Amino acid sequence: MTAHRPNFLFIVTDQQRADHLSCAGNPILRTPHLDSLAHRGRRFENFFVNSGICQTNRATIMTGQTITQHGVRVNGIPMALDSVCFSHLLQAGGYETALFGKAHFQNMTKDRPGFRKTSEDLDPPPSALRDASMGLRSGPEYDRELNFEFSSDPEADEQEGDYYGFEKFRVCTWHGDDVQGHYTHWLNERFPDASSNRSSVNPEPDPRYTAPQARKPRMPEQLYPTNYVAEMTLEYLDRYARGAQEKPFFIQCSFPDPHHPFTPPGKY
Numbered sequence: 001m002t003a004h005r006p007n008f009l010f011i012v013t014d015q016q017r018a019d020h021l022s023c024a025g026n027p028i029l030r031t032p033h034l035d036s037l038a039h040r041g042r043r044f045e046n047f048f049v050n051s052g053i054c055q056t057n058r059a060t061i062m063t064g065q066t067i068t069q070h071g072v073r074v075n076g077i078p079m080a081l082d083s084v085c086f087s088h089l090l091q092a093g094g095y096e097t098a099l100f101g102k103a104h105f106q107n108m109t110k111d112r113p114g115f116r117k118t119s120e121d122l123d124p125p126p127s128a129l130r131d132a133s134m135g136l137r138s139g140p141e142y143d144r145e146l147n148f149e150f151s152s153d154p155e156a157d158e159q160e161g162d163y164y165g166f167e168k169f170r171v172c173t174w175h176g177d178d179v180q181g182h183y184t185h186w187l188n189e190r191f192p193d194a195s196s197n198r199s200s201v202n203p204e205p206d207p208r209y210t211a212p213q214a215r216k217p218r219m220p221e222q223l224y225p226t227n228y229v230a231e232m233t234l235e236y237l238d239r240y241a242r243g244a245q246e247k248p249f250f251i252q253c254s255f256p257d258p259h260h261p262f263t264p265p266g267k268y
Contacts, residue, residue, distance in 0.1 A: 005094070007240075008250040009233075011037075014102055014175070015054065015259040018045075055079075055104050062086065062105065062164060078106040078137045079164065087165025087250065096247040098168040100232040101254035105164050106145040108173045145173050145181070166252070170232050172225055175256045176200075176263035177217040179225035191223050199263050213261040221266035229255050 019026055023035040023043065050060040051067055059065070059072035062085040072079055087097045124130065144163070163169045173181040178200050187194045196202060199215035206216040221227065233253045240249060 005248045007248050008090075008095075010250070010252045012101070012252065012254040013258065014254075014256050020258075055107075058104050059083075076107055076112045078142045080137060081141060081164075083164065085165040087252075089165075090250045091165055091167070094247060095250050096168070096245060097166045097250045097252075098236055099163070099166040099252045099254065100170050100236070101229040101252075102172050102256045103145060103163070103169070103254065104173075106142050108145050110146070145171060168236070172229065172254075172256050175259040176215075176261040177219055177224065177265070178261065178263075179228075179256050183225055183228050186228055187219075187223060191219055194219070200261070211262065215261060215263050217263045217265050219265055221268070224265045225256055229253060 018024060020029050021031045021034055021038070022029055023031065023038040049057050051057045053075055055075045055077070056067050056072045059070045059079045060067065062079065063070050063083050064086065067073055070079060070083060071077065087099075090097055128136075163171075170182040172179045172183050177198050184194075191197070197218045199217040202218065203209075204216040204218050209216055217224070230253070233251060236249070236251060239245065
């Protein structure tokens, strides 16, 4: 049975416009690898997302539900832990599931959606009554993507278990060369003083960088978050190719780029 079931590699990029592909006619950007996938597959040119906001749309992808159903209306509201995701259904069907890269199923900061005062300058409701339900999605079980949790826990890189239906996961949080999460430990082993050499605190001087949130990073290409996500994915595929597991797999390979800040390394 296993030999007749397909494996899945789901590649996600973050905040990339549909026309920012050379196969979509962009005259400036060159995307040869994505173009290759497009030429061998199918491009959907009349496809509309459920939401234009990151966290809300990721919840829709995972659950197949609209915003009003899953409740992730804006960034800052985590996806409910009891959500039934397509990854759970794949698990139930005998698949091994893995996620490498950006998840954003939970909050990456402590910030929650704010409440503005009315035009009459009335105070907002008490904090316990500000959402549609009293059971706010908060607590340690909803803090797994917070940067300080990964940075302060030396064992975080070894965490396994089920995370929204993913048995194996290595999570990246934030963007550009400021990415944290499991990537932090991987980077620190390979790049001494990595924290003080990120472009947000110590960019490589370059007068050509004039656009907002565009910086030249000091880290080499092979240590950039994009390479980390690719390396984790390839290691998994290599283990599968060597026969280390019998189950078919679903891999979500989720790159944090090209979301701002714009910090392309090396020749890029």
